[in-house]
Amino acid sequence: EPEVTQTPSHQVTQMGQEVILRCVPISNHLYFYWYRQILGQKVEFLVSFYNNEISEKSEIFDDQFSVERPDGSNFTLKIRSTKLEDSAMYFCASSVEREGKDTQYFGPGTRLTVL
Amino acid sequence: AQSVTQLGSHVSVSEGALVLLRCNYSSSVPPYLFWYVQYPNQGLQLLLKYTTGATLVKGINGFEAEFKKSETSFHLTKPSAHMSDAAEYFCAVKKAAGNKLTFGGGTRVLVKP
Numbered sequence: 001e002p003e004v005t006q007t008p009s010h011q012v013t014q015m016g017q018e019v020i021l022r023c024v025p026i027s028n029h030l031y032f033y034w035y036r037q038i039l040g041q042k043v044e045f046l047v048s049f050y051n052n053e054i055s056e057k058s059e060i061f062d063d064q065f066s067v068e069r070p071d072g073s074n075f076t077l078k079i080r081s082t083k084l085e086d087s088a089m090y091f092c093a094s095s096v097e098r099e100g101k102d103t104q105y106f107g108p109g110t111r112l113t114v115l
Numbered sequence: 116a117q118s119v120t121q122l123g124s125h126v127s128v129s130e131g132a133l134v135l136l137r138c139n140y141s142s143s144v145p146p147y148l149f150w151y152v153q154y155p156n157q158g159l160q161l162l163l164k165y166t167t168g169a170t171l172v173k174g175i176n177g178f179e180a181e182f183k184k185s186e187t188s189f190h191l192t193k194p195s196a197h198m199s200d201a202a203e204y205f206c207a208v209k210k211a212a213g214n215k216l217t218f219g220g221g222t223r224v225l226v227k228p
Binding site for chain 1: 214
């Protein structure tokens with residue numbers, strides 16, 4: 001069964017450094033998402049992406065964050081200058097369609113630790 | 116704005132006993148409703164979803180959930196717990212026209228032998 005994959009599984013970085021989290025969505029999916037979960041808190045929506053554009057973003061997704069689909073398979077989340085509060089589990093997801101009833105399929109997550 | 120409340124961050128059940136996980140939502144319009152499960156070191160896996168039609172929805176691994184509009188609830192049940200059901204369960208909602216999932220806080224299920 002096709003799966004969303006994410007690399008790395010764990011990333012440790014120093015505050016102020018740039019990090020890129022990578023995701024490979026399911027191959028025939030057209031919509032891509034990033035969510036995050038700070039330890040002990042809810043899973044939160046960050047951004048959705050379609051046709052090489054951001055279609056929706058949350059207030060968390062400020063200028064420090066960016067997303068890109070650099071080729072036909074990868075979908076990346078970049079944090080330009082990490083802060084301690086960016087430490088979280090970051091989940092990538094993808095779906096075939098945008099409609100509300102469509103299922104989003106999640107990857108296993110990347111645990112980001114900012115020191 | 117939508118919100119989701121899951122009553123109980125931890126639930127302990129005996130193997131063979133009923134599993135009941137509660138989910139209530141607030142939304143200005145009836146949303147689409149989802150239950151996801153997360154096993155250790157894995158991603159979120161869809162258990163079941165309600166979009167339209169029959170309000171009792173059956174999912175994988177013997178789970179089912181019932182959408183009750185009057186109670187704004189979407190509780191998850193399984194008649195007989197198995198050790199393999201130990202995981203964290205997340206309720207989520209999405210607007211019909213939107214693509215953003217709003218999650219509840221999650222309920223971690225422990226199954227005792």
